[in-house]
Amino acid sequence: MTSSLKSSQWLTTGMLRRVHHIALHVQNMDASRQFYGQLLGLRELRGEEVPETLRQQFEVGEVANFVTPDGTIIDLFWKPNLLPPDADPDREFTRAGHLAFDIAPDLFDQAVEILQQNQISIAHGPVRRPTGRGVYFYDPDGFLVEIRCDPE
Structure with missing residues (x-):
């Protein structure tokens, strides 16, 4: 501004x-x-x-x-x-960082398992932070998506 x-x-x-x-x-x-x-x-x-x-x-x-x-x-x-400015999704290529979905803490591990069962490549995590846990992965077009939960 x-x-x-x-x-x-x-x-x-x-x-x-x-x-x-x-x-x-x-x-x-x-x-x-x-x-x-x-x-x-x-x-x-x-x-x-x-x-x-x-x-x-x-x-x-x-x-x-x-x-x-x-x-x-x-x-x-x-x-x-559609082609991203960079074919490597690990390099941020848009102004948007990621799309984050919240999930109940008791369902977080199940969500990670479902990603793995569907051969979704995990870009980062699961990570544990004071703000909770998160796992990052890409959608089919290379947009970073997160599933996160509050601390238990």
Whole structure:
């Protein structure tokens, strides 16, 4: 933020209510649908649940929408020619760091097992921190995803 902005021009705490949606570009829609819908267990929006502004894209397979347990929508937009600036996902290639999902502490180890059973390559972790535990892995397009839990 530049110093030329006056504090009366800023949004105040509480004006923003929640994250409405997160839009991700994906290269392989089938792999991404399986990753977010089956592996992570997010519910995909169908039929009348799909926002009207996205229905035409949905009908031709160019968008998929998933809802997280807290109601945040993840929109996947199919970009078949998508290439990251760097083919190595271990090098951060976007301004976004990662997408983190919270899980109950007693389910964390089970989640790690499910990732391993599905041959999902673990990028980092599981790690234990004062703030809890986390495991980091990539979605089919190289976007870093975390499953984390609070301390037990």
